[in-house]
Amino acid sequence: MSSATVERHDAAHSDTPILTLDDVGKSYGNVHALRGVSLNVRQGEVTCVLGDNGAGKSTLIKIISGLHEHTDGTMTLDGVECRFPSPRAAQASGIATVYQDLALAPLMSVWRNFFLGNEIHKGLFRTLDIARMKRICDEELAKMGIIIPDLDRPVGGLSGGQRQCIAIARAIYFGARVIILDEPTAALGVKQSGVVLRYIVKARDAGLGVIFITHNPHHAHLVGNHFVILKLGRVVLDAHRDELTLEQLTTEMAGGQELAELSHELRGADPGKVVTPAEVEHGQVEAPARPQEEEPSA
Ligand SMILES: Nc1ncnc2c1ncn2[C@@H]1O[C@H](COP(=O)(O)OP(=O)(O)O)[C@@H](O)[C@H]1O
Ligand SMILES: [Mg+2]
Secondary structure, three states, X not given: OOHHHHHHHHHHOOOOOOEEEEXXXXXXXXXXXXXXXXXXXXXXXXXXXXXXXXXOHHHXXXXXXXXXXXXXXXXXXXXXXXXXXXXXXXHHOOEEEEOXXXXXXXXXXXXXXXXXXXXXXXXXXXXXXXHHHHHHHHHHHHHOOOOOOOOOOEHHHOOHHHXXXXXXXXXXXXXXXXXXXXXXXXXXXXXXXXXXXXXXXXXXXXXXXXXXXEOOHHHHHHHOOEEEEEEOOEEXXXXXXXXXXXXXXXXXXXXXXXXXXXXXXXXXXXXXXXXXXXXXXXXXXXXXXXXXXXXXXO
């Protein structure tokens, strides 16, 4: 969509975005993983970033979370240009990233994970204040409606959905202003996905700017205020919720024009046809061609 769409969206909200990307690009040698990406992340909104494999979603997250630096364009936080030389620098600026698999340490207990890197100590010998950490962890999870009967249990025994939720609660408690969720529902079933989507809404209601990375238009549309679709490293659509139906989002994600062409091509292949083993044996049907290799992606 045109940049006019983006401006209209901006005008509808007078508050300035927390985080802005302006014409951001990233090259890995000769590979342009991102080109001219502009994005506004606002407080109390869910910004969905959609795109197929290789679209540049992970690259975008890596730039915002301080894992990689962008090679073009500018990023601003509260209107001030910034660059994050390390994940710690991004975290210190209030940007929390929840990676799909690396969100928590599986062998550690729930409360240890909650305070990992932010432990509370007490007394002259600075011993861990376990009772206090457990109490806070319990209270914070309860606030989010997350029920975990035993906080001493290793996180590895919990469901994927529960782990994502603990990571979200932790980010909120430690004062994150922007939370990035990298495909949090990709490996989850319908019910667990629902649980995570609820906490995405809670993070939004807690006033965070949520960046929700997904390739599921249904999940995006359930919670998103704002949608950005990446394709081969470029923004191909940037629209506010009012400007887009679920059908349009689904079609865009399915590849719109490409899908129409494929449909046209496959019509000739007679999709309703059934091939019997006898036909194959008598050489009346060609052996299927080897499926083409998928494009490699990081
Ligand atoms: N470290 C890297 N070195 C070289 N190319 C990379 C690297 N990371 C990603 N790419 C390339 O950048 C493009 C975007 O990748 P990525 O951001 O992982 O997409 P997505 O997360 O949407 O699947 C791909 O073509 C990928 O091969
Ligand atoms: Mg990725």
